[in-house]
Every structure is written in C-alpha cells, then in structure tokens.
Amino acid sequence: MPSDRSRPAGSPEPGRGRRRRGWSSDDLRYGNLLRILRHLRDHGPSSRTDIAAGCGLAMSTMTELIAELRGRRLVRELKGVPRKGAGRPLRPVALDGEPWCALGVQVDLSGIHVLASTVGGEELWSDYVSLPLLHSGPEPGWGLLREALDDQFGRVPEEMTLVAVELALPGYVATDRGTVGWSKDLGWDGLPLQDRVTDQLAERGRAEVAVGVAHDCHLAGLHAVRVELALPLPHVAVYLGGLREVGGALVVDGAVFDGEDGSAGDFGHVNVDPRGPSCPCGRNGCLESLIGPTTLLARSGLVPAEDADTLVTQDPTAALGALLAAADDGDLRVLAVLAEAGDALGLALDDIIGAVNPSVVLLGGYLGVLQRYLLEPARARVARRTAVTSFSATKLIALGDLAPRVVAGAALAARDACLADPLRLTSVVGDGR
Template sequence: MRYVRDNGSSSRHDIAQGCGLGISTMTDLISELRSRRLVKELDPIRRPAAGRPTRPIALDGEPWCALGIHIDVDQVRFSAVTVGGREVWSASIPVDLRSSAAEGPGIIRDILVREMAQLPPDKELLAVEVGVTGYVTRDTGTVSWSARLGWQDYSLISLVNDVLAELDIRRIHVGIANDCHLAGLHAARVELPSTPHTVAAYLGGMRGLGSSVVIAGEIYRGAHGGAGDFGHANVDPSGPACWCGRHGCLESYVGLPRLLADGGLMSLADAEQQVDADPDRAVQLLADAAAGGDADVLRVLDRSAEILGRVLDDVIGLVNPHEVILGGYLGVLSPYLLAGIRQRTEVRTAVAVFSETEIVGLTEVVPRVVRGAALAARDACLNDPLGLTRPLG
C-alpha cells in the first residue's frame, strides 16, 4: 500500500520487486486488498517488450475514510480523505480557547461530537489524527505541555476516544501529534518534489515558531515525541526571555512579535496582541513594509537571516537533510531571508556531504496542519490495511 502511495499505479512485478515479495504472495495480497476495495486494477496496458498486457494496481479506498483535525486557539479544522487520498469533507469552526484552560476540553468535545457526526455516511472512518500546539508525548496521546492552550499532562487521546465511543465509532486508529510535525509532513510530502527517501527539516508556524524532521515520508518523533525542536535552539543564554522559560531561544529573536516590534511597526505588547488575534495580518504587515523598502524592517530581517543561518547551519550538520523548508510566517518572509541564510551556511554546504541540501521557502499560507493530520491518518490505514478494514460483499 505504501509502495503504491509513493510510486503511483504500478505493475504487480514492480510492486513485488519494490517490496521484496514473491509474485505468488503478491497475487494473494492483491486479491485480499481488492476484496476490501483498498486497491483496484486499472485497464490493461501493453509493455514495450512482447508479452501479455499488464493491469496496473492503484489505490482505491473509496468506502473508507481517514480524518485529520487541527485544534488551534481560534478554530478547529477538519479534513476527511478517502484511503486513496481524495478529500470528501472539510470544515472550519471558529472557537476561542484562550480564556480558560479548564473549559477548553469541554468546548472541543462538543465541537468534535457535532462535526464528526457530519462525516459522509457512505464512508467508514478508519483513523483519526489530531494536531495540537504543544509538546505531545509519543505513543500516549498526552499533551505534556501546551503553553498556548494552558494544558499540562492532558490526555487528549482519551477525550477523542470518548467522543468516538459516543458516536459508536470503535476499533479505529487514533493519533495525537504536534501541529508543526504535521505541517512539516505535508510540506515535505506534498508541496515539494520529494522522493520516498527524502530527509527534510521544517521550520514554520504563524503564532509561534515550530519545527520538525521528516524522514522517508514519516515524522521523526525521537524517543518521547519531542524531536526537531529547532525553534527553541539556544542562540544566546543571555538573550531575550522566551515564553518557554529559557532565554535566547531562536524564537525569542525571530518570532513574529519580535520582528514587528524590532522593525518599528508597533510595540512588543501590541505585536503580541496582533499576532494572537490575526497572525495572517501580522505577517502581511511585515511583508508589505519589506516590499516597500522600510529600512528598519529590512535591517531586522537581515539580522534574523543571520541568526536563522547560524541555527540552520547546526541543523544541517546534525540532520544532514536533503531539504530545509521554511513555512508559515518564515515562508512568507523567505524572499528577504534566504540569501542571508544561504550566505551563513555556505561554508558547511561547500563540504560534499552537505552540498546537496536545499534551503527553500514556501511563500503560500495553506492549512498545512490539518492536511498533514489527514495524511498521517491515511498513513495509519496504509500501515495496517487488513487490521482496520474487512472484506466487502
């Protein structure tokens, strides 16, 4: 299933060779998957060499769906896709989770119950993946700390399972992930021309600076779920205070409120309020000022590029990625950052083993988290297709 996901419709021979399986085993597996409408045979095509026409195998998955959810402080987004990858339903529900951490779970629960009841009735749900701001403990579905939501050691997976039980949806995969982990997954897998073996490091976010590592199309979570936390790399321990409790983190220097304030567009307090209320508008203010030649803003962006370059130089050395991806507000501002970043990393990338690392910016703001969550939920179906489905009549 993953082979066809990554390579598109393929012959039995190519799938067997790519997966290290015998043709007879492949025939049995494909028959089983077809009985569950997870794969389908396409029209015969004749190969250049003489021989019988081959019927390529492609993903089907139309009876089944996977659901991605993004819980943010001001909205809850949903995206349901078939196992084949076609989006069949989406929604975005405004919400305010800033005021009371105690009331947040109840608000989220009510939204999940109401909205998940709207899933297409002709699709059976197999997997749910929820993206949330904060640190998520690997394998337990616990939000160990979310400063923005005010949660500590909160079992979000239990809330989701309770909602599913109330809706009489049982025995499905449920996953909880950091929002920027999922955004990086979407950026690396969908937005850039990557191969199944690509290693990518992602930095993005709108209200805050998050980051992740994606290896061979999978999120690298580390031992307990906190891998890829480059946004809090320690630039200078005597630097500005960061919301995480340390001083001199990367975010404390290049976070969106800091850029607005240091660029002279507003006070730091006003910038924090602006970013919290409308981060899209906040980054557009910076981009417009830079495009208009504002000397103070351009100076701040040059300084930020140098600081980002220092951190990314270390990231390239530690991770040795094919791609370093700037998304979120850094992606929007990347036309003013990339030259300085590349200049700062040019000594390392002059070495052969690092020379092919590409540093790219995604200037378009898209809902990467919910789309990445849908990808991760769909991946869960592809990883356990026979365990999560049943033969259909």
C-alpha cells in the first residue's frame, strides 16, 4: 500500500504552489482515487482483485471509484483474459490518460529539450530548440524561453487538453514557489519561473494547468529510480549523476524528497576534505571540487587545465568521451586520476549511506559512464559501512548509458502531477462504462 507520510493538509491554491508530490484533499474518497492511480502507476495493468488488495479497498467501493476514473479517461479496461474453466474473462485495469497532455521541458545551456506525452505515458512528440541560454540572465533568458514554450503549447492536439508542465533546469529551485535560487550557468537567480509560466498559460486561457520547476538532477534521479532501475520500487534511493557537475537526488517511495526548500540531495557538495581545492560554491574540498568533470579533465592532462571548464560547459559529452577513451587506452595519468576520484566518491558515499540508510545508491550521468574505473575504489571505501548489518542491504548500482534522463524525468513528473490532483486537472469526458 502506498505511503501517505508526505501528505500535506488542505488543498493547494489552484495553479500554484506545491502540487506535484501532494494530495489535494483529506477527503477519504479522493484519497482512495489517488491510491488506485498510484497502484496502477507503480504496478502496471492490474486485476481488480489485486488493486483492491493493494489499496486496502472493498470491491464494491473500488468498482464505483474505477467508474469515476474511467469517466475521466484516467484508467481503462484492457481486453478480457480468458479464465481457466468457467467464469467471466478477467479484464485488467490500466492507466489511460489519452485526452490529457503532460509536457516535460529540460532547460539546458544551449537550448531546450521537450517531451510531451499522454498522462498514461504514450509519447506525443519530442523536440529540441536551440537557444543561447548560457549566462543569459533572468529577463533575456525568460524572453527566449517564453517564445519557445509558446510554440510548444501550440502543438497540443486540438482534441487534447494540456494539464501539467514540468521544467527542469541546472540550478537550485524553491519547490513551493518555483523560483530559481542559484543557477551558475544560466544566471537566472531570482527568476519566479513557475509564476511566469503559470501567467503565460493563463494568457492562453489555461490558468489551471499544473506548473512545476525542479533541479534537473532531481528529475534525472526520479526517472532513473522509477523507470531505469531493474528492481522493485525502492523505499529510499540516492541518486548521484550530472554531466557538467555532480548532482544528486533523494527519491522516497517513488517521489523526489525536496527538503525544506527544494534542495535536498545536494550530494555534490558533501564535504570530503576541508583542506581540499576550492569549489564553485565557495567552500573547499566538496565532492564536486574533487571529482567534478572539470576537475577530472583538468587533472587528466588531456587539455590545458585552464580550458577544462569551457570544454565541460560547452560540450560535456565530448569531454567525457575524451576521458573515457584515454582510460580505455590505458593512459596511466588518467587511470590514476579516476582511481583517486573513485576513492573520494567512496568517502562521500560512506557518509551518505550512513546518513540516509538508502535501499539503493544509483550512479548516473558521467559517474555511470566512468563506472568501470570508479566503482571498485568506491566500493572499497564503503566496505566497512556495508559490513554493518544495518547498512548491508544498500545496493550500489551504476547506469552506464547517457539516456535523456532529465527531460524524461520532467515528463514523468508532469504525469505524476496529474495523477496527484486528478479531480482538479481533468474532467468527465465519458460515462464511465
């Protein structure tokens, strides 16, 4: 049965505030509707018996609730599966969501990636729009983004309704207000992005659309844990990844844990060595300053150290490719740099595992790509921790490919926003039969 430990009391103001992870009403019936949607989200097509058991509901209650969700085209019955012997065929229930469009947008430094899908997860379109967003500043940057978003909003098919938009960007974001706190490469500090997009949609007559803004690594972690991890949904998962820097996320029961103001899971700035090199955050010896992509490239000798930051900022995939190729060729200097990086990563993971006691630690982004050079020294560092029974269940797993995890995570979060607030965001479009 899904946990409701994070349920806030009361309903959010329409169109604003913390909607994505919350429940919108204390009403028992509404809570049961959300449980059914969440069961189908996490378990896929299920029999009515399994849903009833998984949600702790009587069959009669559930039949009425499923009719409500079918009327909104949020669930549908699949074709009947014949039973052995006598009896009516089984008709599993699955997520539908076909009339409802969810839009995920990844704001990157040289453009935006877009992924639109139905709330049930059928892809509608994907796009990349090139925009000069690096160091663009809040107002010029918003002007460029606004125009590009207008085009995307205009692509929603006429027979569909846009219900949720989630934006991912490289920076800290206050989850409740959707305001950018610190974004080194965009320079959008202080931009009330959630309000701007909500107002833009209101001008198009769509004030009720749920708009969320999140740190890109939070959404990468959400996708990695919910979609890419080949394990049952873990209770607590730690994600470390990123392409230009070390980012992190904490995913609890399939949802991003934000912390007080949207910045939980900031594992890149775990302090590993207070006498270490200076970090862009102003401290010394953070994990980022010891093993961030710029540091690895600068120390590798593959490019002049003063060019490493520019190369990583402008083309992180090429920078990573150069490091990996040199390591695969047996470049001794690069191998030594990566072995030290694995050791520092292990020091940080040891503390993170101790503080969080996660079911899984997932490495993605450049850490996943470099896994064969990082994992062994990292595992050696955490061995004493995981030898303690209380921490022995923690699995350390790396995802080796560079999947488009951030935009996919943004689309996933937009779908989640609808499933968490279905009565406000959708309407009855059928008779539920």
